[in-house]
Amino acid sequence: xxxxxxxxxxxxxxxxxxxxxxxxxxxxxxxxxxxxxxxxxxxxxxxxxxxxxxxxxxxxxxxxxxxxxxxxxxxxxxxxxxxxxxxxxxxxxxxxxxxx
Amino acid sequence: xxxxxxxxxxxxxxxxxxxxxxxxxxxxxxxxxxxxxxxxxxxxxxxxxxxxxxxxxxxxxxxxxxxxxxxxxxxxxxxxxxxxxxxxxxxxxxxxxxxxxxxxxxxxxxxxxxxxxxxxxxxxxxxxxxxxxxxxxxxxxxxxxxxxxxxxxxxxxxxxxxxxxxxxxxxxxxxxxxxxxxxxxxxxxxxxxxxxxxxxxxxxxxxxxxxxxxxxxxxxxxxxxx
Numbered sequence: 001x002x003x004x005x006x007x008x009x010x011x012x013x014x015x016x017x018x019x020x021x022x023x024x025x026x027x028x029x030x031x032x033x034x035x036x037x038x039x040x041x042x043x044x045x046x047x048x049x050x051x052x053x054x055x056x057x058x059x060x061x062x063x064x065x066x067x068x069x070x071x072x073x074x075x076x077x078x079x080x081x082x083x084x085x086x087x088x089x090x091x092x093x094x095x096x097x098x099x100x
Numbered sequence: 101x102x103x104x105x106x107x108x109x110x111x112x113x114x115x116x117x118x119x120x121x122x123x124x125x126x127x128x129x130x131x132x133x134x135x136x137x138x139x140x141x142x143x144x145x146x147x148x149x150x151x152x153x154x155x156x157x158x159x160x161x162x163x164x165x166x167x168x169x170x171x172x173x174x175x176x177x178x179x180x181x182x183x184x185x186x187x188x189x190x191x192x193x194x195x196x197x198x199x200x201x202x203x204x205x206x207x208x209x210x211x212x213x214x215x216x217x218x219x220x221x222x223x224x225x226x227x228x229x230x231x232x233x234x235x236x237x238x239x240x241x242x243x244x245x246x247x248x249x250x251x252x253x254x255x256x257x258x259x260x261x262x263x264x265x266x267x268x269x270x271x272x273x274x275x276x277x278x279x280x281x282x283x284x285x286x287x288x289x290x291x292x293x294x295x296x297x298x299x300x301x302x303x304x305x306x307x308x309x310x311x312x313x314x315x316x317x318x319x320x321x322x323x324x325x326x
Contacts, residue, residue, distance in 0.1 A: 005169030006142050009159050010149030012177040017152075018205040020187015021196060028188045036318035037185045039286055040311055041154065044179050045274035046287035047294035047310030048161055052267035055298045055306075057166055068264030069271060076275045083124035089268030093261030 064093040064100075104223075111219065111228045118211050119235030123243040125153055128269050130247020132157070135262040136164025140248045147244035151237060152209050154273055155180040158307075161266050167304025175304065178311045186213040193217075193225050207233025286314065 068089035133143025155176035162172035216229035
């Protein structure tokens with residue numbers, strides 16, 4: 001079942017790219033298309049961040065993941081590299097769990 | 101001629117640098133695949149075949165949080181739709197034909213597009229696209245494999261805090277897109293909507309509905325007021 005999702009995602013992502021380099025360029029002139037393309041990743045990445053940090057199944061909870069996210073936000077403000085941000089968030093949650 | 105040599109060297113060197121930087125994202129993605137219930141081959145297949153980081157993170161994030169593979173794939177595709185727009189922008193520059201078009205399409209991602217359109221000459225733009233695309237493809241897949249093997253070597257993902265790492269990874273991907281105030285407002289609204297919907301609909305659906313919100317706002321905003 002996961003394989004079907006992996007291969008479906010791969011095929012769909014490739015076809016989106018292929019459509020882009022194959023379709024006539026006048027699509028790009030539509031301000032609506034450009035606006036949606038800018039807004040879509042912002043909304044989805046924000047929603048994914050919130051759900052990953054605060055959702056547990058269908059419950060909304062504040063646990064060690066929230067502390068990890070807070071540390072990540074501070075490090076991003078300080079312009080830390082991506083891998084440092086991710087590792088620090090993991091370490092924060094792991095330490096909180098180990099000592100609680 | 102020497103001008104072109106210097107330009108060429110700079111473009112290729114920058115491409116390598118981008119490749120190495122993206123490798124650090126690849127290690128994170130590789131480690132999160134097995135954490136979310138994917139096998140090492142499945143994690144690597146996403147990197148080789150889908151090859152678009154945000155969508156890959158989205159798929160493992162949704163599936164790992166208990167969402168269905170269908171909502172995982174739908175989230176990945178909605179997020180990956182921006183690559184179609186990149187392709188539209190790159191097509192006139194790259195002037196592709198046949199098999200070359202099929203190969204180039206696979207390399208259309210955030211980094212190769214940004215590097216290609218940043219060049220002042222077309223020849224440099226083409227070189228930047230191909231060299232960045234190939235450097236990132238190589239590093240991204242090597243790093244995914246390393247991360248995935250590393251994660252499976254350790255035990256319990258929650259004890260390692262890897263579930264917290266996924267949220268941090270999404271925030272890291274979101275961060276550079278928040279420069280405008282309107283983006284920040286949209287991000288806050290989308291996050292609030294997703295959490296408000298979490299108790300009401302199955303896992304995976306809140307993120308898709310947040311994406312739908314962005315499309316609705318984008319379509320309804322009057323021209324010139326973006």
